[in-house]
Structures are given as C-alpha cells and as structure tokens.
Amino acid sequence: MKLLQNLGLVLFIIGLLVFTGIPFSGSYQLDRKMVLDHTKEMHQDAMVEVLEPMYENTYASNFSFIKDFNDLFNAYNEGLKEEQAWDKVIWDDYAFPLTKAASNGPVEDAPLLFLALSIGLAVMGGLLYAIPLYRNKPAGIKHDGIYFSSMKARGWLGIITGTYLIVFYIILYWYPEYLTNLVIMVDPLSILLSGGPASQWFLYGLIYTLAILVMGVRMFRKYKGNNYQTIRTASVMFFQLAFAFLIPEILVLFNMPWHDFKNIWPLDYSFFYEYRIEGMVSSGALGMFMLIWGIILIVIGVPAFTYFYGKRWYCSWVCGCGGLAETVGDPYRQLSDKSLKAWQVERYLVHGVLVLAVVMTAVTITNYFMEFGLLEQATNQFHSLYGFAIGSAFAGVIGTGFYPFMGNRVWCRFGCPLAAYLGLVQRFKSRFRITTNGGQCISCGNCSTYCEMGIDVRWYAQRGQNIVRSSCVGCGVCSAVCPRGVLKLENGQEAGRINDMPIIIGNESIKVKS
Amino acid sequence: MSENNIVILGNGISGVTCARHIRKNDPNIPITIVSAETRHFFSRTALMYIYMGHMKYEHTKPYADDFWEKNDIKLLFGWVKAIDFSTQELNFEDGEVLGYKQLVLATGSKPNMFGWPGQDLNGVQGLYSYQDLLNMEKNTQDIQHAVLVGGGLIGVEMAEMLASRKIPVTFLVREKGFWDNILPKEEAALVGRHIREHHIDLKLDTELKEIIGDEKGQVKAVKTSNGEIINCQFVGLTAGVSPNIALFKNSDLNTNRGILVDDQFRTNLPNVYAIGDCAEFKKPPGKDRKNIEQVWYTGRMHGETLAHNLTREKKVGYTPGIWFNSAKFFDIEYQTYGHVPPSWENPIRTFYWEGESGKVALRFLFDQEDRILGMNAFGWRMRHEFFDRAIKEGWKADRVIGQLDKANFNPEFHKKFYKQLLDKYNGENSTSIPLPRRSFIQKLMGSRS
Numbered sequence: 001m002k003l004l005q006n007l008g009l010v011l012f013i014i015g016l017l018v019f020t021g022i023p024f025s026g027s028y029q030l031d032r033k034m035v036l037d038h039t040k041e042m043h044q045d046a047m048v049e050v051l052e053p054m055y056e057n058t059y060a061s062n063f064s065f066i067k068d069f070n071d072l073f074n075a076y077n078e079g080l081k082e083e084q085a086w087d088k089v090i091w092d093d094y095a096f097p098l099t100k101a102a103s104n105g106p107v108e109d110a111p112l113l114f115l116a117l118s119i120g121l122a123v124m125g126g127l128l129y130a131i132p133l134y135r136n137k138p139a140g141i142k143h144d145g146i147y148f149s150s151m152k153a154r155g156w157l158g159i160i161t162g163t164y165l166i167v168f169y170i171i172l173y174w175y176p177e178y179l180t181n182l183v184i185m186v187d188p189l190s191i192l193l194s195g196g197p198a199s200q201w202f203l204y205g206l207i208y209t210l211a212i213l214v215m216g217v218r219m220f221r222k223y224k225g226n227n228y229q230t231i232r233t234a235s236v237m238f239f240q241l242a243f244a245f246l247i248p249e250i251l252v253l254f255n256m257p258w259h260d261f262k263n264i265w266p267l268d269y270s271f272f273y274e275y276r277i278e279g280m281v282s283s284g285a286l287g288m289f290m291l292i293w294g295i296i297l298i299v300i301g302v303p304a305f306t307y308f309y310g311k312r313w314y315c316s317w318v319c320g321c322g323g324l325a326e327t328v329g330d331p332y333r334q335l336s337d338k339s340l341k342a343w344q345v346e347r348y349l350v351h352g353v354l355v356l357a358v359v360m361t362a363v364t365i366t367n368y369f370m371e372f373g374l375l376e377q378a379t380n381q382f383h384s385l386y387g388f389a390i391g392s393a394f395a396g397v398i399g400t401g402f403y404p405f406m407g408n409r410v411w412c413r414f415g416c417p418l419a420a421y422l423g424l425v426q427r428f429k430s431r432f433r434i435t436t437n438g439g440q441c442i443s444c445g446n447c448s449t450y451c452e453m454g455i456d457v458r459w460y461a462q463r464g465q466n467i468v469r470s471s472c473v474g475c476g477v478c479s480a481v482c483p484r485g486v487l488k489l490e491n492g493q494e495a496g497r498i499n500d501m502p503i504i505i506g507n508e509s510i511k512v513k514s
Numbered sequence: 515m516s517e518n519n520i521v522i523l524g525n526g527i528s529g530v531t532c533a534r535h536i537r538k539n540d541p542n543i544p545i546t547i548v549s550a551e552t553r554h555f556f557s558r559t560a561l562m563y564i565y566m567g568h569m570k571y572e573h574t575k576p577y578a579d580d581f582w583e584k585n586d587i588k589l590l591f592g593w594v595k596a597i598d599f600s601t602q603e604l605n606f607e608d609g610e611v612l613g614y615k616q617l618v619l620a621t622g623s624k625p626n627m628f629g630w631p632g633q634d635l636n637g638v639q640g641l642y643s644y645q646d647l648l649n650m651e652k653n654t655q656d657i658q659h660a661v662l663v664g665g666g667l668i669g670v671e672m673a674e675m676l677a678s679r680k681i682p683v684t685f686l687v688r689e690k691g692f693w694d695n696i697l698p699k700e701e702a703a704l705v706g707r708h709i710r711e712h713h714i715d716l717k718l719d720t721e722l723k724e725i726i727g728d729e730k731g732q733v734k735a736v737k738t739s740n741g742e743i744i745n746c747q748f749v750g751l752t753a754g755v756s757p758n759i760a761l762f763k764n765s766d767l768n769t770n771r772g773i774l775v776d777d778q779f780r781t782n783l784p785n786v787y788a789i790g791d792c793a794e795f796k797k798p799p800g801k802d803r804k805n806i807e808q809v810w811y812t813g814r815m816h817g818e819t820l821a822h823n824l825t826r827e828k829k830v831g832y833t834p835g836i837w838f839n840s841a842k843f844f845d846i847e848y849q850t851y852g853h854v855p856p857s858w859e860n861p862i863r864t865f866y867w868e869g870e871s872g873k874v875a876l877r878f879l880f881d882q883e884d885r886i887l888g889m890n891a892f893g894w895r896m897r898h899e900f901f902d903r904a905i906k907e908g909w910k911a912d913r914v915i916g917q918l919d920k921a922n923f924n925p926e927f928h929k930k931f932y933k934q935l936l937d938k939y940n941g942e943n944s945t946s947i948p949l950p951r952r953s954f955i956q957k958l959m960g961s962r963s
C-alpha cells in the first residue's frame with residue numbers, strides 16, 4: 001500500500017512538473033490571417049499593420065513573442081494617447097488570443113497526450129495516493145503529526161505550495177497569454193463539451209473540478225465513519241462537477257450563456273452586469289429562468305434555507321469556493337487565526353465587501369435603467385475595481401494562494417459578500433446552532449484549532465454556551481474532533497438558541513454563570 | 515501586607531477557575547496565581563495532543579495571554595519551596611517571599627510510584643506535567659519498544675501517543691480486564707479489544723516486577739510477574755495519581771492522602787483553603803462520591819464554589835450534582851452519567867446493549883423500583899442535560915429507554931442504533947416500546963423536537 005501511495009506521489013509530481021513545463025514549450029509564429037481572425041473588425045486594419053514586424057519571425061518561446069507583441073502594441077497605443085486620440089486606443093486584450101493562435105509545437109500537435117501526461121498523471125497520482133489512505137485503520141480522527149508536517153504547518157513545503165498557487169493565480173488573472181499552451185491542451189475537451197475552443201477559464205474550471213474530486217476522495221478516507229463529513233463532501237463534489245463545470249459548458253453548446261445555477265449574487269458579483277442580464281433576457285425561456293431563479297435564490301432561497309439549516313447549506317454543501325476549501329483546503333484548516341484581533345478584522349472586512357458589492361450593484365442597475373447616462377463611467381470603474389481587487393486578488397490570489405499560510409477559508413471568512421449576507425441571517429434568524437454538551441468540555445482546544453473559520457469554539461464550549469456565530473459554515477469538524485462529545489450541530493427551536501449567560505450543569509452548590 | 519489579597523498556589527483548572535470567579539464577583543481584590551509549571555494556564559487534558567502533533571502547546575491554552583492582565587489577575591512564575599502558615603508567607607526557591615491574606619492551595623496531583631526497583635532509571639517516567647511531556651519527547655526519540663505499566667486513562671493516552679509515532683507498545687495491566695476497577699466486565703472487554711485493534715500488546719493480569727537498567731543508568735528492559743523479560747527503551751508508569759502534598763508534609767496543615775478540607779474547602783488552618791486534585795474531603799461530598807475527586811470537572815466546580823465563598827457573605831457547602839465523566843480510548847468515546855460501579859448485586863438490574871461492531875455500547879443501571887441510577891455510553895454521544903435530569907428525577911427504565919432519541923448527541927447522519935437497542939430491550943423485558951416516529955417534515959427540518 002505504502003508503495004502504491006509513493007508511486008502516486010511520484011506520478012503527481014511528474015504530472016505537476018509537466019504541467020508547469022508546458023507553457024515553456026513550442027515556438028510561436030504569427031501571420032496576417034491570424035490577426036484578422038482574432039481581432040474585432042474595427043481593429044483589424046490597425047492590428048495587422050502594428051504587428052507587421054512580427055510576421056517573419058519565429059519565436060522560440062512565449063516570452064520573446066509576448067514581449068515583441070507588447071512592445072509593438074503598447075507603442076501604438078502610447079502614440080495614440082499622446083495625440084489624445086482616445087477613441088482609437090485599443091483597450092481589448094489581444095495578447096491571449098494571438099499568442100494562442102501563434103503557438104506551434106508538440107502540445108498543439110498532440111494535446112491529448114500532454115493532457116494525459118500533466119493533468120492526467122496528477123489526477124491518477126492523487127487518486128493512487130488518496131484511495132489507500134488509512135486502509136485497515138479503524139475510523140477515527142486522523143490528525144497525527146499535522147504540526148510536525150512541513151506541508152501542513154507552514155514549513156518549507158507549505159511555503160512552496162502557497163507560492164506556486166499565488167504565482168499561478170497571478171498569471172491566470174493578469175497574464176493568461178503565458179498559459180496558452182495549457183489552454184490549447186484542453187481545447188479538445190472544451191470542444192467536446194461546449195463545441196468551442198477553451199479559454200483560460202475552461203482550463204481553470206477543469207483543474208478546479210478535478211482538484212475537488214480527487215481531494216474529495218481523500219476526505220472520504222479521512223472521515224470514514226463520519227457520515228456528516230462524507231455526505232457533505234459528496235455534495236460539494238456533485239455541485240462542482242455538475243453545476244459549476246458540466247452544465248454551464250453544455251449550455252454553451254446549445255447557444256445559451258455560460259451559467260452556474262448555484263452561484264448566487266453577491267458572490268456572483270457580475271449577475272446584474274449589463275452583458276449578463278442581456279445574455280439571459282435574450283436566451284428565451286431558459287434565459288428568463290436563469291434570471292428569475294437567480295433572483296429567487298437571493299431573495300427567498302438564502303433567507304429560507306439559512307433559517308432552517310444555517311449558512312452551511314450553502315457554504316459547506318453547495319458553494320464552489322467552499323468546495324475547494326473543504327477538500328483541497330482541508331489539510332490547512334488548522335492554520336486559521338483564532339485571535340480576537342482577527343475576528344475584529346474579519347467583521348470589518350467581510351461586511352465592508354458586502355457593502356461594496358451592494359453599492360456597486362445598485363449603481364450598475366441604476367445605470368442600466370438610466371440608459372447609460374453619467375453613471376456609465378462610474379459603473380465601469382466600479383466593475384474593474386471590484387473585479388480586480390475582490391473578484392481576482394482577494395477571492396483567487398489570497399483566497400486560495402494563502403491556504404498554506406492562513407488556512408483554507410481566508411476568502412470565505414474575510415472577503416465573501418455572500419457569506420456575510422448568509423451570516424447575518426444565521427446570526428439573527430435561524431434554527432441552526434452548535435449545542436455544547438453540558439459540563440463535558442475539558443478545554444483541550446481541538447475544536448478551536450481545527451475551526452477553519454477561526455472561531456474560538458472552546459471559549460463557548462467551556463462555559464456551556466451554544467455557538468451562534470455568523471461566520472460558522474457548519475463544516476462539522478469541531479464536532480468530529482472533540483474527544484469528549486461536546487459539540488453537536490443541530491437545527492432546533494429558536495427559543496434557547498442564544499444563551500449568553502449559560503449555566504454549566506453539574507454543580508448544585510451555586511448557579512454558575514460563566 | 516495590609517490590604518486583603520488572595521494567593522492561589524497552582525494554575526490548573528481548579529486554581530484558575532477560582533481566580534476567574536473571584537474576579538467576576540469582586541472587581542478589586544488583588545489576586546495572584548503562582549505556578550512553576552507553565553507561565554499560563556494550559557489544558558492538562560490536552561498534553562497527549564501536543565505529543566501526537568494535533569496541536570501545539572499554545573493551542574492548549576484556554577485563554578489568550580492578555581486575558582490575565584485584562585482581568586487584573588497577577589501571574590507569578592516560580593516554585594514555592596515552603597509555606598510559613600504563621601506569618602502567612604510563601605517562600606520561593608529563588609528567595610522571594612510573598613505574603614497572603616487568604617491562601618488557596620490547588621497544587622494538583624503527581625503520578626504514583628510504588629517503589630518499583632528501577633523506577634528512577636533514565637527513560638522511566640509518569641505523565642502529568644508539561645515537563646513530563648518534554649521529557650517524554652526526549653525519552654522516546656529513536657526507540658524501538660516501550661512498556662506501559664498500569665491501566666488507567668493516562669495509560670491509554672500514553673499508548674495512543676506512542677502508537678501515533680509508530681512505537682511498538684507493551685501494556686502491562688494488573689487487573690483481569692482493562693480498567694475493570696471502574697468498568698463493568700463487558701465494557702472492560704470492549705476497551706481491551708479496541709486497544710488491541712490498535713496493535714498495542716495488552717497484557718492483562720500481569721504486573722511489573724522490576725525495571726532493568728544498563729550500565730549507564732538507562733532502562734533496557736522490564737521483568738513481569740510471569741518472569742517474562744521485555745526489552746524496551748522507555749517505561750511509562752501510569753498507575754494512577756495521588757495528591758501533590760509533599761510541600762505540606764511537616765507543617766501544621768492537616769493532611770491524609772490529600773489536604774483535609776470540609777465541605778467549604780476550609781483546611782484546619784484559618785484563611786487556608788484547598789481545592790482540586792490535592793484536596794481530600796473529610797466527608798464524601800455526596801452519595802457514591804469519593805473523598806478525593808481527581809478530574810477536570812470537579813476541579814472546576816471546586817474552584818467555582820470556593821470563589822463564591824471567598825467573595826459572598828452567604829457561604830455554601832460544596833454540593834455536586836449528578837456525577838458525570840468522559841474519556842476517550844483511542845477512537846472510542848466514553849461518557850458516564852450517575853453511578854455505575856464495576857459490579858452490583860440484586861436488586862439492582864442492568865440493561866446492556868452492544869452493537870455488532872463491538873465498538874458501541876450502552877449500559878444502564880436501575881434500582882429495585884426501576885429508577886435509573888446511571889449509565890455508561892461507548893461510541894454513542896449522549897446529552898448531558900438529558901441524563902442529569904433523568905437521574906435526578908429518578909425516571910423509570912421504560913421512560914428513559916423510550917426517549918433515547920432525545921438523549922442522542924451523535925452528529926447528524928450518524929449511523930442509527932436505536933432500533934437495535936429497542937429490540938433487545940423489548941425482548942428482554944417483554945415490553946413493546948415503539949421507535950419514536952418523526953414526520954417527514956420533522957426529518958426534513960432536521961429538528962430534534
């Protein structure tokens with residue numbers, strides 16, 4: 001078994017290395033036709049001319065190709081800006097499509113082979129590693145050695161992993177043209193699903209989904225015997241695969257807008273953007289359904305489900321960010337900051353982002369109905385600011401890249417506006433709570449340590465107080481790790497849910513109010 | 515010292531709880547907690563998790579480091595080598611002197627050493643303090659085999675700790691069943707099986723005769739009562755603990771096994787109190803309770819009660835409620851409520867159910883009038899509130915068994931055992947208690963009521 005697992009690790013690392021190496025392969029050659037094919041009509045003449053000097057060159061790497069492209073392209077735009085010819089400046093990003101088109105080489109010739117050698121090997125290695133985990137071991141908590149682990153306790157492996165993720169996200173969001181070979185590699189898959197070639201987002205969605213699936217299998221092994229964990233993990237795996245990955249691609253196949261039916265505004269912050277609304281409105285009955293369904297989720301779905309089950313119904317059962325955090329991020333859950341200070345920062349930040357998202361959306365909608373008056377510029381600026389700072393930097397780079405540094409829920413805890421909304425409902429109007437079991441707590445600290453949201457669960461448990469916190473995503477791990485059976489996630493009557501002055505059972509001498 | 519001040523010797527759960535509650539009741543009185551173990555209060559019960567890498571030391575501190583200053587509780591780090599009860603002064607090892615108006619002794623326990631030959635060899639130790647943990651870390655580096663002596667809760671914890679580092683363990687237990695001076699036969703067997711499932715070489719009915727050292731004073735083997743020699747580089751002595759009262763041996767303070775106190779934790783000396791593991795009640799604090807209470811929860815309750823008496827006019831006697839305790843044997847959680855002795859006689863009757871896995875079991879004891887006396891739960895979490903009430907109010911057997919769904923504290927979606935248990939109960943007692951039905955809506959809402 002050990003042998004198989006080690007083989008798995010080796011395969012995973014080979015896959016990862018091939019994946020990392022692929023962007024550096026091949027050569028690049030641009031011609032006039034490519035430029036014509038991949039630029040808007042209004043830009044065609046200009047672009048063909050601007051890029052003229054590149055046509056006779058064969059570039060040995062994407063670095064030199066992109067450098068030349070940027071030099072020429074930027075020089076052209078700068079010139080226009082100097083002349084104040086603002087209407088001629090090209091704002092579109094042509095680096096990605098043109099680099100993709102210009103790419104030649106082994107990956108383009110045999111994309112499936114490279115897909116198998118990179119992502120394929122990594123997935124297979126991951127499964128070979130995960131499936132035999134804890135075989136022949138009794139069900140129970142599997143946390144031995146976590147704080148001796150370089151990967152899980154901010155050692156060098158953790159730092160390397162975090163850095164890799166951060167770099168990957170930065171390239172993905174802001175320099176996707178360097179990833180074109182990887183995108184070419186998944187083109188066949190994209191064509192199969194949606195009928196069209198892949199974008200960097202298809203690549204990302206594929207990796208994301210596979211990561212959740214493989215690490216979900218690891219969760220099944222780790223929490224064997226704990227049905228809450230198993231079912232919850234199966235749920236996030238299903239929602240990611242079906243709702244976030246397959247269905248949206250298939251929609252595109254049928255000429256519908258790409259749509260993730262389980263993504264809810266304000267996490268889905270572009271839901272009310274003009275192009276999204278137009279896309280839905282112009283897509284017939286199904287499009288209308290997307291719009292109405294999305295609004296029902298916001299107005300009725302979130303409050304109703306959260307009233308009955310707490311925000312966990314979304315955050316640790318359905319959500320894609322939550323899905324990644326609960327599977328890929330599980331090894332890092334103990335790294336969340338439990339200090340009071342962190343809690344304060346959390347409340348300001350997460351509610352701040354919520355306010356920002358609401359204001360931005362309000363401006364967007366007003367703008368929509370005012371038919372692009374003065375507000376247009378504000379809206380656009382708002383969108384690019386939010387997209388950059390929150391949508392990309394916070395949710396992606398920090399949200400996932402910081403797993404090995406600050407735990408797996410950095411985004412969900414400090415940044416997600418939907419989590420803030422769900423949290424407000426959970427805190428003030430819900431049947432969900434974590435009940436503490438009388439006087440049984442021994443203050444050991446396992447619950448707080450393994451709380452990914454940084455809740456100091458022990459603080460409540462040791463004074464016999466139910467845990468009713470807006471941030472709790474109901475992952476159930478505190479309950480799982482408690483060695484004394486003190487914690488139970490439950491939905492129950494609202495009466496008695498919040499007990500600020502709890503009485504610990506067991507001492508009849510006095511009524512102890514903690 | 516002129517003004518009133520309270521000094522608490524010992525920063526364990528009892529001393530710290532006492533200090534916290536004094537501060538709650540009286541914002542002004544100066545409080546000093548003295549200890550030489552760790553600067554800040556940590557959870558002794560979590561020592562094992564540090565060794566196993568589940569947590570680091572700092573995670574075991576129940577309160578943040580700035581909590582003490584915020585609450586104006588002074589922490590003094592130092593070892594008290596003598597107490598002068600006549601001048602009301604603590605004398606520290608480094609020569610410092612600290613006066614007190616009122617003194618709370620909360621010095622805890624120490625591991626039992628029964629004078630075994632070789633018990634002072636290197637690599638032989640008990641597990642009680644943080645220092646013991648550090649020693650264990652050192653003593654178990656690169657060893658091939660460990661032996662544990664004495665089958666109690668700390669013994670199982672040490673076995674689990676060593677197993678987490680893949681160190682083979684032989685576990686010598688004097689009794690015929692594991693912890694069978696506390697557990698009834700079936701439960702003792704259940705725990706024994708599970709310990710073996712974790713590849714621990716559990717040798718029941720076996721005593722330690724001698725610990726054998728090498729020429730450097732390092733342990734190299736143990737000899738058992740059967741004459742067997744077991745090679746090992748580490749020996750854990752876990753044959754219970756006793757009150758840590760060496761400091762008071764030749765003083766005016768009355769002691770027996772522990773510091774003798776009345777029901778208000780008063781010792782024989784004025785302004786001196788004792789709580790927690792180190793205290794011994796002159797009279798047991800309740801029916802079926804022992805004179806010395808050495809668990810976390812009782813330490814906490816002692817502290818709460820004494821704090822009340824030190825700050826309030828109306829003094830109360832310590833009146834613990836229904837007994838409860840819990841532990842974990844590797845992966846199997848154990849909870850107990852009320853009084854369940856290892857054996858009993860007519861007319862007390864029992865109902866015992868064990869799941870097919872052999873890892874989940876419930877035991878109930880009922881008196882001659884069929885009222886519940888106590889229960890043991892293995893691998894099945896139970897609601898404290900439920901049994902506290904059922905036992906206090908003396909619920910009849912059928913009522914308790916018929917409402918177990920309300921007592922259930924297992925996580926949602928946990929495997930259900932209730933039907934099996936009811937079938938057995940109904941079969942044995944010719945009753946027909948039905949499985950409580952929940953409507954679809956109730957199930958959908960996941961509601962317990």
Ligand SMILES: Cc1cc2nc3c(=O)[nH]c(=O)nc-3n(C[C@H](O)[C@H](O)[C@H](O)COP(=O)(O)OP(=O)(O)OC[C@H]3O[C@@H](n4cnc5c(N)ncnc54)[C@H](O)[C@@H]3O)c2cc1C
Pocket residue numbers: 442523524525526527528529548549550551552558559560561562592593594595620621622623641642643668671758761789790791792808809810811813840841
């Ligand atoms: C490994 C282990 C696991 C346990 N698990 C459980 C469990 O799961 N559940 C449970 O209920 N109980 C458990 N217990 C028992 C429980 O921890 C004790 O009952 C409890 O800690 C006793 O608290 P205390 O406040 O009386 O004393 P202690 O916690 O022992 O505190 C006494 C303190 O006083 C200090 N002190 C003593 N003398 C001096 C001196 N002269 N100068 C300075 N300082 C001094 C000591 O260094 C110590 O820090 C466990 C015990 C151990 C060792």
Ligand code: SF4
Pocket residue numbers: 440441442443444445446447448457458461462481482483484485486487
């Ligand atoms: S894990 Fe359980 S026993 Fe430990 S501090 Fe948390 S609630 Fe208390």
